[in-house]
Amino acid sequence: MDLLNAVIALSNYVIIPAMAYGSQLALGALGVTLIYGILRFSNFAHGDTMAFGAMVTVLVTWGLQSLGVSLGPLPTALLALPFGIMGAMALLLVTDRMVYRFYREQKAKPVILVIVSLGVAFIMNGLVRFIIGPDDQKFSDGERFIISARTFKKMTGLEEGLAIKTTQGITVITAVIVVALLFWFLNRTRTGKSMRAYSDNEDLALLSGINPERVVMITWLLVAALATTAGVLYGLDKSFKPFTYFQLLLPIFASAIVGGLGNPLGAIAGGFVIAFSEVTVTYAWKKVAGYALPDGWAPDGLIQLLSTDYKLAVSFIILLVVLLFKPTGLFKGKSV
Amino acid sequence: MNSALRNTLLFGIIGVLIAYTGVAQSWNTALLILNMGLISAIMALGVNLQWGFAGLFNVGIMGFVALGGLATVLVSMPPTTEAWAAGGGGILAGLLMGAMTIAATVLVIKRMPASTLRNAIVLAILIGGFVLYRAIFDPAVEAVEAVNPAGTGYLGGLGLPVILAWPVGGLLAAGAAWIIGKTALGLRSDYLAIATLGIAEIIIAILKNEDWLSRGVKNVVGLPRPTAFEIDLQNDPSFVDRAAGLGMDPVLASTLYVKLAYAGLFTAVLVILLILAQRALNSPWGRMMRAIRDNETAAEAMGKDVTARHLQVFILGSAVCGIAGAMMTTLDGQLTPGTYQPLRFTFLIWVMVIVGGSGSNLGAVLGGFLIWFLWVQVEPMGLYLMELITSGMAEGSALKAHLIESAAHIRLLTMGVVLLLVLRFSPRGLIPEK
Known part of the structure; x- marks a missing residue:
């Protein structure tokens, strides 16, 4: 029995990757939940918005790299991120003006807006593939590890190594900063308060003189920033491939619904619930069990509940269970 | 112009387009477009049941189509x-x-x-x-x-005739639809969309990974056929004689013969389903569905069980998609789980329904043929357009190469734009609901 090594192995393979993935999901789900709260539809184009913002960032990163600009140990993509956000903002404002505003004025049913957003998703996806191509793109540079497995072993003399990738560290730190800024904005500023008022009760907010078009515009700007950050962090951590972002939609929606659609705090909690379940269910526990159990008790199999090919199924099953038993989500979301 | 004349004209245009392909390109291509057009029309009919009759948004068509494909393997391959x-x-x-x-x-x-x-x-x-x-x-x-x-x-499968796989495919898809409908119907309309998106991805993941069931990405090839094989026809002296009598090369004649046989089978299925759907639309049941779609609260006040009706029509529509999926795999002669993509099997069908006219069965059929034709023919057109645009550029420039290489992605953009334009400017489609 060797509990210390078990804890280290658990952190290395489960806790740290799930923290990073959870932060990415949380940022994505925050965008979905904001749109749901203000514009009142599920945005199927969110994954492709992430892809578009990330694509602009990748292109600017390549430009900066060829100019010889770098951040030293940090990835250059962080410098390019503001440009990516501006690109996504421009795209979303143009889409809103050309597509969504018409249906808003018509007071169209939410399901029509969902179909429209699916059309927008495919146009965005086509744009991204047209500009950067459908293949994998690498754009991370700088130091690879904050602490590598080998240095950790040397420092502590333990059998198990603990590696923290730079991208994982940056993901978590960036997510914390972004979420803090967002909550400060929503709770402390006048504009943020008017957004929450609009989300809670549209008629009352209109009566008290809140300009709906301005609220909608600010929402799209916030969503662009959140989506691009999430997309870039995911791309840095794994790699940038246009198609994967459409597949991220399911875990992101699941996170937002588990937490309660329309509730920002819920979106963050949901992101981590989904990420931790996904990683724990698809992780082969043999190594950790080998350390944690008394000698001779270690099992022969991998003790992997589901193969990693089915990680989508995890978010889907959680989604179904939540819909069956608590459709408003863990934190109270909007009406069912 | 009255509507009957207008509809005949619209279908006439499709016929001319396909015939023109036959003359200008080849009759094999034309028949291929016709066969896939028939299958697309059936899928569009199924989605129209859900969306046009009841206003249910299904983003998982791909999954139900793939289940139909699986049924073909399970029924027809030898154990x-x-x-x-x-x-x-x-x-x-x-x-x-x-x-x-x-x-x-x-x-x-x-x-x-x-x-x-x-x-x-x-x-x-x-x-x-x-x-x-x-x-x-x-x-x-x-x-x-x-x-x-x-x-x-x-x-392997049961070794039964492959035609039996078509209804079985419908049953499999209906089973999956029941699970989804049971959980997600009765809640907000968005939840059904998200749940169907999920089930489709998971069905594809199962087909790709459960090798004992579907051989996964190793594909199942050589599925039995409901029609003759070309090579048998070519070795059959009486067929060769008849082909010669028509003045045709036996190889060409045999490929055309097989495709025509498929077209006959598919047309029969389409006509049966279309008649059923028309009768359903004009029956009291159809009127009730439309009443629920247009005002759920009022229908509920009149004593209609909205959730149960929604579940019913959702299962029916998905079953039709499953049948079409089984027919498609039969036509291909192989099950290739790697080729199922949401763009091709979910989004494209949606464009067909919206363009054809949601709520109208004839519209769905028309949309199926028209959009499939465009889908096949837009790619060469896009390439041609790109070559025209880049013709002024220097030979070997990186931009030119990139543009020509990206021409394939134009289809995606075109279909998205078509959907948005129709939804905005002609939301009732080519053949509007009466």
Whole structure:
């Protein structure tokens, strides 16, 4: 029995990757939940918005790299991120003006807006593939590890190594900063308060003189920033491939619904619930069990509940269970 | 212009387009477009049942189509006797174990009052059932997949005629639709969309990874056919004589003959389904559906069970998509799980329904043919356009190469733009609902 090594192995393979993935999901789900709260539809184009913002960032990163600009140990993509956000903002404002505003004025049913957003998703996806191509793109540079497995072993003399990738560290730190800024904005500023008022009760907010078009515009700007950050962090951590972002939609929606659609705090909690379940269910526990159990008790199999090919199924099953038993989500979301 | 004349004209245009393809390109291409057009029209009919009749948004068409494909393999391929002997019983026992676990869980939740004890029992059943299921299932799967992995490595099917697979495909899709509908209907409309998006991805993941069932990405090829094989026709002296009598090359004649036979079968299915859908639309049931779609609250006040009707029509529509999926796999002669993509099998069908006219069965059929034709023919047009645009650029420039290479992605953009334009400027489609 060797509990210390078990804890280290658990952190290395489960806790740290799930923290990073959870932060990415949380940022994505925050965008979905904001749109749901203000514009009142599920945005199927969110994954492709992430892809578009990330694509602009990748292109600017390549430009900066060829100019010889770098951040030293940090990835250059962080410098390019503001440009990516501006690109996504421009795209979303143009889409809103050309597509969504018409249906808003018509007071169209939410399901029509969902179909429209699916059309927008495919146009965005086509744009991204047209500009950067459908293949994998690498754009991370700088130091690879904050602490590598080998240095950790040397420092502590333990059998198990603990590696923290730079991208994982940056993901978590960036997510914390972004979420803090967002909550400060929503709770402390006048504009943020008017957004929450609009989300809670549209008629009352209109009566008290809140300009709906301005609220909608600010929402799209916030969503662009959140989506691009999430997309870039995911791309840095794994790699940038246009198609994967459409597949991220399911875990992101699941996170937002588990937490309660329309509730920002819920979106963050949901992101981590989904990420931790996904990683724990698809992780082969043999190594950790080998350390944690008394000698001779270690099992022969991998003790992997589901193969990693089915990680989508995890978010889907959680989604179904939540819909069956608590459709408003863990934190109270909007009406069912 | 009255509507009957207008509709005849619209279908006439499709006919001319396909005939023109036959003259200008080749009759094989034209018949290929016709056959896939027939299948697309059936898929569009199914989606129109859900969207046009009842206003349900299904983003998982791909999954139901793929289940139809799976049915083709399960029904028509010969059983792999060795694999059955090695682990068939184990796999069945494992699946039964899994089903019993779920049934027991449901029973406990339904019968016992909510309490900590109930939750503990449910958890115990789920964990115990899962461990047992894996203990029975895993060794059996390994044994099955070890049987001649390059050639079979799966259980095979029942060896029945392939036509039987079409209704079975509908049944499989209906089963999946029941699970989704049971959980997601009755809640907000968005939830159904998200749940169907999920089930489609998971069905594809299962087809790709469960080698004992569908051979996964190794594909099942050489599915039996409901029609003759070209090579048999070419070796048949009476067929060669008749082809010669028509002044045709026997190879060309045999390919055309086979495609025409498929077209006949598909047309029969389409006509049956279309008549059924038309009768349903004009029956009291259809009027009730439309009443529910247009105003749920009022329909509910009149005593209609909205959730149950929605579940009914959702299952029916998905079953039609499953039938079409089985027909498509039969036409292809192979099941290739890697080729199912949401763009091709979900989004494109949506464009067909919206462009054709949501709520109108004839519109769905028209949309199926028209959009399929465009889908096939837009790619060469896009390439041509790109070559025209880049013709002024220097030979070998990177931009030119990139633009020409990206021409394939233009289809995606075009279809998205078509959908948005129709929704905005002509939301009732080409053949509007009456």
